[in-house]
Amino acid sequence: MQKKGLMLGGLAALFIAGGALAAGPADLNAGMRSLMDRYLSEAQKKEPSLKAFSAEEGKKFFNAKRMHSTAKEERSCSTCHTSNPLNPGKTPVGKTIEPMAHSANKDRFTDPQKVEKWFKRNCAWVLERECTPEEKGDFITYMMSN
Amino acid sequence: MKVRVWDIPTRLFHWSLVAAFAGAFFTSGTEWFLEYHTVFGYIALGLVVFRILWGFAGNRYARFSDFVGGWRRVRDYLRQAATLKPPRYLGHNPAVGWVVLFMLIMTVSLVATGIITYSGEEGRGFWAGLITRDTGIFFREIHDFLAALALAVIVIHVSAALFHDFILKENIILSMVTGTKEDPATWSERVGHMRPVDRPSSLRLVALIFAAILIGLGVRFLPPQERKIRFTGEVSEQVKVVTPKGYTARIKPDPKWKEECSPCHNAFHPTLLPAASWKRIMDGLNNHFGEDVSLDPATRREILDYLVSSSAERSTTEASKKLLASIKKGEVPLKITGIPYWRDKHSEISADVFKRKSVGSEANCLACHPGAAVGSFEDKDVHVPD
Numbered sequence: 001m002q003k004k005g006l007m008l009g010g011l012a013a014l015f016i017a018g019g020a021l022a023a024g025p026a027d028l029n030a031g032m033r034s035l036m037d038r039y040l041s042e043a044q045k046k047e048p049s050l051k052a053f054s055a056e057e058g059k060k061f062f063n064a065k066r067m068h069s070t071a072k073e074e075r076s077c078s079t080c081h082t083s084n085p086l087n088p089g090k091t092p093v094g095k096t097i098e099p100m101a102h103s104a105n106k107d108r109f110t111d112p113q114k115v116e117k118w119f120k121r122n123c124a125w126v127l128e129r130e131c132t133p134e135e136k137g138d139f140i141t142y143m144m145s146n
Numbered sequence: 147m148k149v150r151v152w153d154i155p156t157r158l159f160h161w162s163l164v165a166a167f168a169g170a171f172f173t174s175g176t177e178w179f180l181e182y183h184t185v186f187g188y189i190a191l192g193l194v195v196f197r198i199l200w201g202f203a204g205n206r207y208a209r210f211s212d213f214v215g216g217w218r219r220v221r222d223y224l225r226q227a228a229t230l231k232p233p234r235y236l237g238h239n240p241a242v243g244w245v246v247l248f249m250l251i252m253t254v255s256l257v258a259t260g261i262i263t264y265s266g267e268e269g270r271g272f273w274a275g276l277i278t279r280d281t282g283i284f285f286r287e288i289h290d291f292l293a294a295l296a297l298a299v300i301v302i303h304v305s306a307a308l309f310h311d312f313i314l315k316e317n318i319i320l321s322m323v324t325g326t327k328e329d330p331a332t333w334s335e336r337v338g339h340m341r342p343v344d345r346p347s348s349l350r351l352v353a354l355i356f357a358a359i360l361i362g363l364g365v366r367f368l369p370p371q372e373r374k375i376r377f378t379g380e381v382s383e384q385v386k387v388v389t390p391k392g393y394t395a396r397i398k399p400d401p402k403w404k405e406e407c408s409p410c411h412n413a414f415h416p417t418l419l420p421a422a423s424w425k426r427i428m429d430g431l432n433n434h435f436g437e438d439v440s441l442d443p444a445t446r447r448e449i450l451d452y453l454v455s456s457s458a459e460r461s462t463t464e465a466s467k468k469l470l471a472s473i474k475k476g477e478v479p480l481k482i483t484g485i486p487y488w489r490d491k492h493s494e495i496s497a498d499v500f501k502r503k504s505v506g507s508e509a510n511c512l513a514c515h516p517g518a519a520v521g522s523f524e525d526k527d528v529h530v531p532d
Contacts, residue, residue: 094506
C-alpha cells in the first residue's frame with residue numbers, strides 16, 4: 001500500500017515537474033507544446049544558456065519598430081495588432097483582425113500550421129526575414145500570458 | 147330603374163389591374179424600383195389568369211361569350227358610334243370586347259417579356275441564370291415596345307369611356323364601380339336582372355380559389371422583403387456561373403479561398419475578374435501588392451481552380467458582364483477597382499466617402515454592397531454608411 005502511494009506521488013511529482021519544465025505555458029495544447037519544444041531546442045543550439053522563453057522579451061519584440069527597406073515606413077507587430085494584444089487590430093486595407101491574446105481569442109495558438117504560416121508571412125512584412133525560434137517562442141509566451 | 151350588370155369579381159379585377167398597371171408604370175424606367183416593378187407585373191399576370199377563368203365561369207356579362215364577337219359586329223358598332231348613335235349594350239359593346247381580349251393578351255406578353263428581361267439582364271427572377279444577358283436586352287426592347295402599345299390602348303380605352311360618359315351621357319365608368327347601369331328603357335335588349343350562372347360550376351370555384359391565393363400572395367410579397375432578410379444566405383445561391391459543359395450552376399464557395407484570402411482583405415468574389423487576371427494574381431503571390439503571401443502548391447491550385455471556374459467570363463451577373471466589357475483588349479487588370487467600369491460606376495462617390503471609418507478603402511465592397519461576399523451588386527441594395 002505504502003509503496004503504491006509513494007509511486008503515485010512520485011509520478012505526480014514527475015508530472016508537475018514536467019509541466020513546469022515544458023517550453024510553453026500550460027494552456028497550450030499538445031501540438032502547440034511540441035512546436036514550442038522544437039523552438040526551444042533549436043534556440044538552445046544557438047544559445048545553450050537559454051532555459052525558457054520570456055513573455056517580457058516577447059512584449060519587447062512585439063512592439064519593436066523597424067524601418068522597412070522598400071516601403072520606407074516604420075513597421076512592427078503592433079502596427080496592425082495595436083500595442084495591446086487584447087484589442088482587435090486592423091490590416092493595411094482596414095479589415096478587422098481578431099485580438100492576438102489567447103485569453104481574448106481562444107482560437108489563437110491552437111494550430112501549429114497556422115502559427116507557422118502567419119509567422120512566415122508577417123515576419124517578412126515587419127522584419128524582411130524569418131523570425132528566429134527564440135523570437136517565436138517569446139512571442140507565443142507573451143500572447144499566452146496576458 | 148337600376149340593373150345589376152358587373153359582378154364583384156369583375157369590378158375588383160378591373161380596378162386591381164388598373165392599380166397594378168399604374169404601379170408598374172410608375173416604377174418603370176429606373177433600376178431603383180425594379181423589385182416593385184416586377185411585383186406589379188406578377189400581380190397583373192395573376193389577375194389576368196383569374197380574368198380568363200372568370201371569362202368562362204363568371205356571371206353572364208363577365209363571360210367572353212357575351213362580349214366577344216366577329217369583326218363585322220365591331221365594324222358596325224364603330225360605324226354607328228361615329229354618328230354618335232351606337233346601339234346600347236348592357237354588357238361590353240363589341241368594340242371594347244376586342245379591347246378586353248387585346249389587353250389580356252398584351253398583359254401576358256408584357257409579363258413574359260418582363261420576366262425574360264429580368265432573368266437575362268439582372269440574373270434574378272424565375273429564369274435567372276438560364277437566359278443570357280443579350281437575350282435579356284433583346285426582350286427588353288420588346289417589353290418597352292409592348293408597354294408603349296399598352297399605353298396607347300389605355301388612352302384609347304379611357305377616351306372611349308369618356309366618350310360614353312360625356313357625349314353619349316351613359317356613365318359607364320361609375321357602372322364599373324357600382325356594378326349597375328341605369329335607364330333600362332333605352333337598352334336595345336331589355337334585362338331587369340343580372341342572371342347568375344344557372345348551375346354551379348366547378349370552374350367558378352377554381353377561379354375564386356385562384357383569386358384568393360392571388361390576394362394572399364399579394365399580401366405576402368408586397369412590399370418586398372427587407373434587405374436583411376434577403377442577405378441571410380438565401381442570396382448566396384443567387385449568383386450563378388456557366389459550367390464548361392454549358393449548364394448553369396450555383397457557385398459553391400471554396401473554403402480555402404475564404405480561409406486564405408479573407409484575413410487581410412475581403413475575399414473578392416471570383417466573378418469580378420477575368421480568368422487571366424486570377425491566373426496572374428495567383429502566380430504572383432510572392433509579391434502580392436508588396437507582400438509575400440505564398441501558399442503551398444496544393445492550396446494555391448485549389449484556390450486558382452475555384453477562381454477560374456467562377457471567373458467573370460463564366461458569371462451570369464450584370465456586374466461581371468459590364469466589368470469584362472470595359473476591359474481593353476490585351477489588358478489583364480490585377481485590381482477590380484482599376485477596371486474602367488468600376489471607376490466609371492464609382493466616379494460620383496467622393497474620396498471622403500471611401501475614407502470614412504465605416505468604409506475604410508475602395509477595397510471594402512461590403513461596406514456599401516451587402517451582397518458583395520456572394521458576388522451580388524444590385525443597385526437597389528446599395529447602402530452607403532455614414
